Amino acid sequence: MSDEPLRILYLASEVEPFARTGGLAEVAGALPRSLRALGHDIRVAMPCYGHIDAQRWGLRPLLSDYTVTLGNRQEQASLYQSVLPDSDVPIWFIDNQRLFGSPELYLGEPDAERFIFWCQASLEAARQLDWQPDVIHANDWHAAIVANWLRTSLRRDLFFRDTALLYTIHTLAYRGVFGQRVLEIAGLAEYGFITHPDLPSLHRLVDLMSRGIYYADIINTVSPTHAREILTPAYGEGLDPMLRDRRDRLFGVLNGIDPDRYNPATDTQISATYDADHPEGKAVCKAALQTTAGLDVDPKIPLLSFIGRLSDQKGLGLLQETLEPLLAHHRIQLIVLGTGEERYHQWLQVLHERYPEAVQTFFTFSEPLARQCYAGSDILLMPSLVEPGGTNQLIALRYGTLPLVHATGGLADTVQDIDPYANTGTGFVFKQPEVQSLYGTVMRATEAYRHKPLWDNAVKRAMRTDWSWSRAAKRYDELYRRARASRLARRSRLSYGSISE
Numbered sequence: 182m183s184d185e186p187l188r189i190l191y192l193a194s195e196v197e198p199f200a201r202t203g204g205l206a207e208v209a210g211a212l213p214r215s216l217r218a219l220g221h222d223i224r225v226a227m228p229c230y231g232h233i234d235a236q237r238w239g240l241r242p243l244l245s246d247y248t249v250t251l252g253n254r255q256e257q258a259s260l261y262q263s264v265l266p267d268s269d270v271p272i273w274f275i276d277n278q279r280l281f282g283s284p285e286l287y288l289g290e291p292d293a294e295r296f297i298f299w300c301q302a303s304l305e306a307a308r309q310l311d312w313q314p315d316v317i318h319a320n321d322w323h324a325a326i327v328a329n330w331l332r333t334s335l336r337r338d339l340f341f342r343d344t345a346l347l348y349t350i351h352t353l354a355y356r357g358v359f360g361q362r363v364l365e366i367a368g369l370a371e372y373g374f375i376t377h378p379d380l381p382s383l384h385r386l387v388d389l390m391s392r393g394i395y396y397a398d399i400i401n402t403v404s405p406t407h408a409r410e411i412l413t414p415a416y417g418e419g420l421d422p423m424l425r426d427r428r429d430r431l432f433g434v435l436n437g438i439d440p441d442r443y444n445p446a447t448d449t450q451i452s453a454t455y456d457a458d459h460p461e462g463k464a465v466c467k468a469a470l471q472t473t474a475g476l477d478v479d480p481k482i483p484l485l486s487f488i489g490r491l492s493d494q495k496g497l498g499l500l501q502e503t504l505e506p507l508l509a510h511h512r513i514q515l516i517v518l519g520t521g522e523e524r525y526h527q528w529l530q531v532l533h534e535r536y537p538e539a540v541q542t543f544f545t546f547s548e549p550l551a552r553q554c555y556a557g558s559d560i561l562l563m564p565s566l567v568e569p570g571g572t573n574q575l576i577a578l579r580y581g582t583l584p585l586v587h588a589t590g591g592l593a594d595t596v597q598d599i600d601p602y603a604n605t606g607t608g609f610v611f612k613q614p615e616v617q618s619l620y621g622t623v624m625r626a627t628e629a630y631r632h633k634p635l636w637d638n639a640v641k642r643a644m645r646t647d648w649s650w651s652r653a654a655k656r657y658d659e660l661y662r663r664a665r666a667s668r669l670a671r672r673s674r675l676s677y678g679s680i681s682e
Contacts, residue, residue, distance in 0.1 A: 186219075186220040186221050186222060187221050187222070187315040187316055187661055187662075187665070188221075188222045188223075188312065188313065188314045188315045188316070189216065189221050189222070189223040189224070189314060189315065189316050189317075189318055189661065190223075190224055190226060190303065190304075190307060190314040190316070190317045190318070191209065191212075191213055191216075191223055191224065191225045191226065191318045191320075192226050192227075192300065192303060192317065192318065192319045192320060192323075192324035192327065193205060193206070193208075193209035193225065193226075193227055193320045193321075193323075193324070194227065194228065194286065194296060194299075194320070194321065194323035194324070195209065195227065195286055196209040196210050196225060196227045196265075196272065197209065197210030197211075198210060198266060199227065199230075199233055199238060199272075199274075200227065200228075200230050200232070200233065200286055202286055202287070203351075203352070204351060204352075204403075204436070204570065204572065205320060205321060205351045205352075207572065208320075208351070208403075208436055209225065209227070209320065210265060211437070211438075211439055211650050212437075212650055212653060212654060212657065213225050213265060213268075213270045214265060214267075214268045214270055214650070215437075215649075215650040215651050215653065215654035216654050216657065216658070217268060217269065217270050218651065218654070219654055219655070219658055221658075223270055224270075224271050224272070224273055224307075224312070224314075225265065225270060225271070225272045225273065226272075226273040226275060226299075226303040226306070227272065227273070227274060227275070227299075228274070228275055228276075228280075228281045228295070228296075228299045229259075229261060229274035229275055229276035229281055230281055230283070230284060230285075230286060231281065231282045231283050231284040231285075232284035233274065235261065238263050239263050239264075240261040240262070240263050240274055241261060241262055241263070242259065242260075242261055243260045243261060243262045243273070243306075243310070244258075244259065244260035244306055244309055244310070245259050245260075246258075246259060247259075247260070247302075247305060247306070247309055248305075249298060249301045249302045249305055250301070250368065251294065251297065251298055251301070251366050251367075251368075252365045252366045252367075252368060253365075256277060256279075256280075256298055257277065258275055258276065258277055258298070258302040258305070258306075259275075259276040259277070260273055260274070260275060260276070260302075260306045261273070261274040261276060262274070273303065273306060275298075275299050275302045275303055275306070277298060277302070280294065280295045280298055280299075281295065281299075290359075292323075292357075293357070293359040293363045293366065293387075293389075294366055296323040296324070296326075296357075297326055297363070297366050297367050299323075300319075300323075300324055300326050300327050300330075304327070304330075304341070307340075308340050313340060313341075313344070314341075314344050315343070315344065315345065315661075315665055316344065316345045316346070316347060316661045316664060316665060317331070317344055317345070317346045317347070318346075318347045318349065318657075318661070319346060319347070319348050319349070319393060319397070320348075320349045320351060321349070321350065321351050321352065321355065321390070322355060322356055322357030322389040322390040322393065323357065323389075324393075325348065325357065325389040325390055325392050325393030325394075326367055326369075326389060326392065326393075327346060328346045328348055328392060328393045328395075328396035328397045329367070329369060329372075329392045329393075329395075329396050330367075330369075331344060331346055331396070332396040333369060333372045333396075334368055334369060334372075342672065343668065343669060343672065344668070345398045345399075345661070345664035345665040345667065345668035345669075346396075346397050346398050346399075346664065346668075347397065347398065347399045347400075347401065347657075347660055347661060347664045348393040348394065348397035348399070348400050348401075349400075349401050349402070349403070350390070350393075350394075350400065350401070350402040350403075350411070350569075351402075351403060351569065351570075352569065353390065353402070353411055353416075353417070353418045353420065353569070354418050355390075356388050356389065356390035356391065356418065356420070357388065357389035357390055358386055358387070358388050358389070359386070359387045359389070360386065360387065361374075361385075361386075361387065363387040363389075364387055374386075374387070375388075375391060375392065375395055377422065377423055377426075379422035379423075380419070380420070380422055380423060382419075388420075390420065391420055391423060394420060394423055394424060394427060395423060395427075397430070397664075398430070398663075398664040398665075398667045398668050398671075399430050399432065399660050399663055399664040399667065400424075400427060400430050400431045400432070401431065401432045401433060401434050401660060402431075402432075402433055402434075402569055402570075403433070403434065403435065403436050403569050403570030403590075403591060404433045404434075404435050404436075404569060404570050404571075404590050404591035404593075404594045404595075405432075405433030405434075405435070405594055406433065406589070406590050406591065406593045406594050407433060407568075407569045407570065407589075407590040407591060408431055408432060408433030409433075410589070410590060411424055412424050412425050412428060412431075416567065430667075432660060433594075434653055434656045434657060434660070435570065435591060435594055435595065435648070435652075435653060435656075436570040436571075436572055436575070436591065436653060437575070437648050437649050437650035437651075437652060437653040438572055438575045438576055438579065438648055438649070438650070439649070439650065440579070440647075440648075440649045443555075443576050443579050443580070444579070445462070445463070445556055445579065445580050445581070445644075448552060448556070450548070450549045450552040450553065451466050451469075451552055451553055451556040451557075452465050452466045452468075452469035452470075452553070452556070452557075453465035453466055453469075455581075456644065457581070457640075457641045457644035457645050460581065460637070460640065460641070460644075463556065463557075463580075463581055463640075464480060466553065466556040466557040467480065467484060467557040467558070467559070468480070468557075469553065469557060470484070470516070470553050470554065470556070470557025470558065471484065471514070471557070473550075473553065474514075474516050474541035475537075475541055476514050476516075476538065476539065476541060477514075477538060482512055482513065482514050483513050483514070483559050483560060483626070483627045483630045484513075484514045484515075484516070484557065484558050484559045484560070485513060485514065485515050485516070485558065485559070485560045485561075485562055485585075485623075486515070486516045486517070486518065486554040486555075486558040486560070486561055486562065486582070487500070487515070487516070487517045487518070487519065487561075487562045487563075488518045488519060488551055488554055488555075488561065488573055489518075489519045489563075489573060490519055490520070490521045491517075491519050491520060491521025491522055491525040491526065491529070492521045492522055492525070493522075493566065494565060494566055494567050495521075495563075495564075495565050495566075496562075496563070496564030496565050496566055496587060496614070496619075497521070497522070497525045499564045499566075499614060499615075499616060499619050500562065500564060500619070501525070501528055502616045503616050503619045503620050503623065504532065505532070506620070507620065507623060507624075508532070508535075508536045508539055508540065511624070511627065513539065513623075513627060514539050514540075515539060515540045515541070516540075516541050516542075516543070516554060516558070517529055517540075517541075517542045517543065518543045518545070518546065518547070518550060518551060518554055519543075519544070519545075519546060520544050520545065520546065526544055529542045529544075530542065555576050555577055555579075555580040555582055556580050556582075558577075558582045559582060559583065559630055560582065560583055560584075560585050560609075560626050560627075560630075561573065561574065561577040561582050561583070561584045561585065562585050563584055563585065563586045563587070563592060564585070564586070564587050564611075564614070564619055565586070565587055565589060565590075565592065566587065566589065566614050567589060567590065568586075568587075568589050568590040568591055568592050569590045569591060570590060570591035571590065571591040571592055571595070574586060574591075574592055574595055574596055574608070575595060575648040577643075578595075578596075578607055578608070578643040578644065578646050578648065579643075579644065579648070580644075581640040581641075581643055581644045582643075583599075583607065583608045583609065583626070583639060583640065583643055584596045584607075584608040584609070585608060585609040585610075585611075585622060585623065585626050586608060586609070586610055586611075587610075587611055587612075587614055587619075588610050588611065588612050589614075592610075593610070595648065596608035596609075596610055597610075598610040599629060599635075599639055601629065601632070601635050604635070604638060605642075606639060606642070607639065607642050607643040607646060608639075608643070609622050609623075609625060609626040609629075610622070
């Protein structure tokens, strides 16, 4: 396959630092930089939400009042351009005040029209600028309709005829399910519903996620283990029959982190800097975190942290049944940083009141405090029941805080269980999402902490692992070329009449 640079149109409904509700934004704000470093001509397209400050981000007009067709009517779009911070990657902001004037990213039922418009306007902008993409990288259900268009209404369009599509599933649970009118808005009514013998709901509803899966040239999710998990009913969110049908086109690519942004040697938000060869500053960070949390300043006590959403999916149910006996019988400290379900707020508040010397809770999300937890903790708890990719464990590794994880999704792919005899591993892994397994693994981790040479070696190994985006970008480069080869082969077969769409 040719190694020539590709023109890549990257579609994401949220991009850090302009708009964020979850991990998609972090990926969309980082991966394109590394793809650009490989030499690709990449443009990132996102909606111009009402909260985006044009002056702050240096938006400049690129196209004014061009026409986008939505069903039987037309809407006007404007295109503004800036760059991703600290890069030369162009970012396109698609503007329409009626649809995106709100500062909120997601509105519910109106989102079908909003994101179909954004996708249509992004394609039309490329056409108007005569910038013909080799590959479109569509993320999650918001951009899935583009895969549908390329294989149906645009399949003979000379501008997009050779454009391949890679579809990335970040969160399979959010599928974008709407009624039949969506087909009319998208100009796809004549093509009707998708039919699948094992998915009867698709015969009467428009499931945009399923259309991305059904029509994409290549599909990926954000870890190899999760790519296998979603082929099963337990993880497939009802789409596992279709995913199994397309498993030959399904791949897993691990997310990364920005090693410059997350660097304990230069981080100004922590109490002392350090690195794998000069780790002394981590002890200073631990003492500072214990002070901030109102806990005893004692280097001998293992300090555990949980950072994230307080929900069943993140394993809070397991923690609820495990922590009480741990705190009652063992000398440990715990910090929880995050928000979520009210019942978990109430439980953690009671736990803090019962063990004020050992437990502190921060029902918020603060980036500086999160950095202090990564730097000052000994162990990061991630007992997630489902974790497609995950980045918290990667940040923890970078800061020398050993993750304690359930072997699912990206957690299984990025954390190697410590073997004290072989002197290998970067964290602590439990296989079964059960209280006994979590309890035993916490005990194993806290016992390892008391053996300083073993612990210090594990911390150094963790800090030296490479989870930078450059590694992920190379894998995406392979998938783009695979998608393009598949697309061109399909067109060739179509030209000779051997297949039909």
